[in-house]
Amino acid sequence: VSLQLPLPVVLDVSALVEYGRGEMRAVAVGELIREARADGAVVYVSALAVVQAYDRLLAAEGAMGRLFELLLSGGAETVALDLAAAKATVLVLQHGPPGVGMALAHSAVITGQVGGELATYESEPARRLLPEWMVNDLGDEGYQRFGLS
């Protein structure tokens, strides 16, 4: 396996939701997207994650504009769930811990396919779907290492 550098980045639902909400926690994912784009790294999002983030952000004032601006401005590439990915997603779900959603499982599949990193604010379930080094814990790094609160 030859992995391209810079590594592609996959944003999970939690990263999309935080980005949309635009509160203090969002600085980590915002900075990640800026660095990835400046560096030429591709940023992917699962179409399922987009739908789930959309549902979660419906009641959040101002959030939808930020989410759509990210998706439509070329800031992130949305990946559809084709048949092969659906099969892999179901396999991941079957092997994963209870309670993991299909959007996270599809995000993990994309991450494995592109050999990239899954950026998330909810790292525990993600670490049970992927090798630990493929999970970028934005919550941990954003809050504990850099004093964000």
Added chain:
Amino acid sequence: MTAFTLDGLGPEAARWAEQHRDQLREQINMQAAADQPRPQWPSEQARLAFRARIRERLHRQRTPAEIAELQAWRAEFLGEGT
């Protein structure tokens, strides 16, 4: 915020959206601009330190053990190499 919903988007609406893509994009960008101010880092030093960490992660060569782990993961879930 201007309402923007995908609920019930049928073929005709999808065609309309495609034809008005630029207009929609402009509208959505305007929405984004009108949103509340984006959150700020507590300090420029913290922002640069975080960014350096991100850059390091994106450029880190994987170890042979990690590559082998990824290959095994792909074989199990994507059926590669089987």
